[in-house]
Amino acid sequence: EEIVVSDVYSDTDQARVTITQLHDHPGVAAEVFSAVADGGVLVDMIIQNVALDGKANISFTVPPTDVARTIEALRMPLLKHGESQVSCDERIGKISVVGIGLRSHTDVGARMFHALGDGGINVQMVNTSEIKVSIVVAADQTAVALKALQKSFNLTPNADN
């Protein structure tokens, strides 16, 4: 498959909030996001993988300035989920590889992960859309990850990256 990647860009203006050990029952995500909405927090990425043991983890990203408010907004609703823990990481970078007309993410994914692995960069999270594969890495690895991906997909870094 001819991979046509048109752009690679990064965003270090996000922080991750993760809630672990949530009951994998209908309505639980609604409780979490109602609390976050009541706190007036702007959420960008939301990632939940399948819960194979009945306990789900949900992560989402917010502006770093909103982390304290988010954790406070979750305090009350999570009281009834005794086992759930909230953790956060304010030092993350999100990098997105955009490919127009991607029929499949397999080849772009394999190439991205190779470029990152060869560079010793750990992939913390992965999220895809029809035209994009986004990953989260440590904030201090974002610049080197961005350069490695631009090189892998033959895109010249533009001046303001």
Added chain:
Amino acid sequence: EEIVVSDVYSDTDQARVTITQLHDHPGVAAEVFSAVADGGVLVDMIIQNVALDGKANISFTVPPTDVARTIEALRMPLLKHGESQVSCDERIGKISVVGIGLRSHTDVGARMFHALGDGGINVQMVNTSEIKVSIVVAADQTAVALKALQKSFNLTPNADN
């Protein structure tokens, strides 16, 4: 925030493959996706949440006809990851809620999760892009989930849904 949702659509032509207990080290995702690429498998969604205990789970979706080939392609590379297990679910449905100009996924997320929770529909996976929130539910709940979301966002179901 005024939520402007323009479309809700579903796709039941996907199966989920999940690999658990992967070492959260650089290069591991590259091994997984190289094997999947060598197997000629078309991957749609890829979801990895942060690994808080050093062991990561990666899920991805493939056409149901490709599941056996995917599992076979992963057999050899995963031999060196002794603790990793591969599981799959061929009976899933993916539903996407598209909102143009979404500044934040908080309100759309809260509203989606409420509509699903009130309907007794369990959210198995969540994945977002700039303009979209996608979820995975059980295949046999996809139609009722789609209707609940169309109603929640005041979109009339079109004839071919």
